[in-house]
Amino acid sequence: MKKVLFALLIVLISVNLSFAANARKNAGCGLGAMLINPNNDTLVGNLAMTFLNGTFGTQTFGITTGTSECDKPTHFVKNEKVQEFVVANMDNLAKDIVIGRGETLDSFAELLNIPVEERPAFYAKLHDNFVKIFVSENVQMAEVIDNVISEMSKN
Amino acid sequence: MFKRRMHLKIISAYVFFMFFISSSASADLDRASYKNYLKKTAVEKALFNKRYWHILLHYKKKFSGYESFIDDPKFFLNPEGKYNPEKELLSTIESFFEEPQENANLHPRCRFIARYEWLKEELKIDESFIPQAKCDEFEDIFLRVNPKSASLIFPASYPNSPASMFGHTLIRLEGEYRSHLLAYAVNYSAIPEDDFALIYTFKGIFGYYKGIFTALPYYDKVREYSDIERRDIWEYNLNLKEHEVKKMFLHLWELKDIYQFYYFFDENCSYNILFLLESARPNINLTGRFKFWVIPVDTIRIVIDEGLVEKVIYRPSIHSRVAFISSFLERNELKIAEDVVKGKINPEEILKNQNLTVFKKQKILELSAELLQYEYYKKVLTKEYYQKQYYKVLVARSTLPISVEEVVLQAPKSPEKGHESTRLSFGLGMFNSKNYLQFSIRPAYHDLYNSDDGYIEGSQIVFTDLSLRYFLADKRFTLQSLKLIDIVSLASFDYFNMPFSWRVKTGFERKQLTIKKDDIFYNLTTGGGLSYKSTIGHMFLLLNGAIELGGVYEKDYSIGFGLEMGFIKNISGFSKLFANIETMHYVMGDEYNVFKGCFGQSFYINKDVEVRLTFERQKIFNNYFSNIELTLNYFFQ
Secondary structure, three states: OHHHHHHHHHHOOOOOOOOOOOOOOEOOOEOOOOEOOOOOOOHHHHHHHHHHOOOOOOOOEOOOOOOOOOOOOOOOOOOHHHHHHHHHHHHHHHHHHHHOOOHHHHHHHHHOOOOHHHHHHHHHHHHHOHHHHOOOOOOEHHHHHHHHHHHHHOO | OHHHHHHHHHHHHHHHHHHHHHOOOOHHHHHHHHHHHHHHHHHHOOHHHOHHHHHHOOEEEOOOOEEEOOOOHHHOOOOOOOOOHHHHHHHHHHHOOOOOOOOHHHOHHHHOHHHHHHHHHHHOOOHHHOOOOOOHHHHHHHHHHOOOEEEEEEEOOOOOOHHHHHOOOEEEEEOOOOOHHHOEEEEEEEEOOOOOHHHHHHHHHHOOEEEEEEEEEHHHHHHHHHHHOOOOEEEEEEOOOHHHHHHHHHHHHHHOOOOEEEOOOOOOHHHHHHHHHHHHOOOOOOHHHOOOOOOHHHHHHHHHHOOOEEEEEEEOOHHHHHHHHHOOOOHHHHHHHHHHHHOOOOHHHHHHOOOOOHHHHHHHHHHHHHHHHHHHHOOOOOHHHHHHHHHHHHHHHHOOOOOOOOOOOOOOOOHHHOOOOEEEEEEEEEEOOEEEEEEEEEOEEEOOOOOOOOOOOOEEEEEEEEEEEEEOOOOEEEEEEEEEEEEEEOOEOOOOOOOOEEEEEEEEEEEEOOOOOEEEEEEEEEEEEEEEEOOOOEEEEEEEEEEEEOOOOOOOEEEEEEEEEEEEEEEOOOEEEEEEEEEEEEEEEOOEEEEEEEEEEEEEEEOOEEEEEEEEEEEEOOEEEEEEEEEEEEEEO
16 A cells, blocks of 8 residues: 555656646736736746746736826826836836846836936936935835936936 | 829729718718728728738737737727738727727827827828827837837747757847936746646646746846856847838737746747748748747747847856856965855955955956845845845945956857757668668757857756658668657866756666567656756766656566766867776566766767767677667758
């Protein structure tokens, strides 16, 4: 009987059936506010996702990401695109700022209408004032945008 | 000439008609007769036979007549619309004359805006004769997306999941921004309802789920594929003009909230995306080029073949980025980054380290940031811990100068440059001094000994590989094997990861248990282990378990386990050497042992032609069997 159990155990060794289908949701307005995907790190989970080309979402035309649960910046209140972008990309934006380059940073500059020739100076300024923009690990989107605007207006 | 004469006829009929209706007093009557006129003209011009109508309604030609791929009754204005292009066309024209309800956005003119725009052009519809409807929902989203150009997006497979090699395709609609992160992704996928993986898989394959189109900001998709699922992304910029992209958007709008049953093998994401491309440029034929199954990378090949692709761009995943930054660092420096992630080292200490150059400090901190994200996305770290540590790393990095030069990660060979998906092979062999000819067909997709160009090294995915043998001396045909699924993932371990390599195989095989007796049996094997890739080659060790059923066994079944050790050496892209040793100990049912050794070499004559030589020797009970085989493999679509 032991032999049977052992053999079965090995047969099933890589078949892990746990698979939870959490709906995607936005978690917060600061760092680490990522869309949560279902955990598909198991083998069968992986396969299942493959067979469905899985995207889990309820919104069909989620043209806007939504920032309703977030505080709004005092500057630039009207530009929803900037707010959505910062909420959705804050981690990568912060990383690009300290490195001084990157696609997320380019997109951010474009959304703020910074002309291409002025971007190196703009990027340098953000880099040098990183701690004034991202004041703590709990910084929120509204604060980040306000701080960027106030750094830009200083000269 | 003939065409022009037809034209004149229509115009004169129209003038006469206009004269006729202008004398009529009632506006309703005007409308009614104008409606009839349009319907009549549409029939005369046989618009229901036009290709564009078939594209917009997703009709496919059946043995007799037509059938639309779309299953949602909401999509059709005629109850028989799914099967009847003509009735659907006439009902569509009629529907434009309906008075708009409170919400004009639901009016067919808005709801089926691509049909309306096309018919308006074809029939020269005079809008003053039909009810006004303001499509502000459409206008709103159209302005926001503002599509000007488009790309076909292909997220490649994710590490350690060869099945995802089948991949996925989506469309990206680019507006006025230069940065493509600010574009929108259009995606077709199934909406799953249950929460049990095997049921998912089954339902996904056999059409039990509804598939719909969704649109999202592209940066959300990039994060999903590139960061969370760790898949490289390939972007194929299309040469569609702005007016063509607009047509595609109109059609996409019609498909909003419309479902069709989702079938993994043919009516899948990539196939449906092709309808969007055809709606943009109707003179290309994409959907008609597939018969039985649709593999996403094949759709890319035909889109390239139709001359739609302008440029290919590679977007490395977080996995590739970590490997890339690591390549600048020594082992002890990788250890520092690892300790930062684990919280054993405060990032500030790196700044004080006298032994490191500024460049090394920059790279260690950048790597630490990537690794923290990597672990957080994998849910290894809590949000609180991640926020704290990630922030500290960035603050430390901000005290060092910005990176002056951008060092770009070299793109590997793009997926469409790999060998085609279907394989046909002819073999000559000798089994225990009996000569045979072998013929095999494998619809999909890639095995460990095929060329890695365009594929992920150490991954195998085989679907329904059928082999037939003909023994020359006995003049006897046999079914040698029918492998239903044979997936292997050899994910090499590196400094940061110790991934689990694995195999899942099921199908029918032939086994020679004694010198005289051989027969077909059913086999299910799964296994797991480790693999390591170095400059010498790729080595792996797996522990396998198998269940076998069949008349070849006295007790009709046998269950066993064993070890498998393998080695693969890629010789500068034109050849692969391989060796494999395997033991199996059957402990239940029929009890016996098998020892097997094999080695061989594949030569790649070109992308789609491969020659392979294999030697195999095995011991079953006390009998030895040997096999030599030379095969010519040809790949095609």
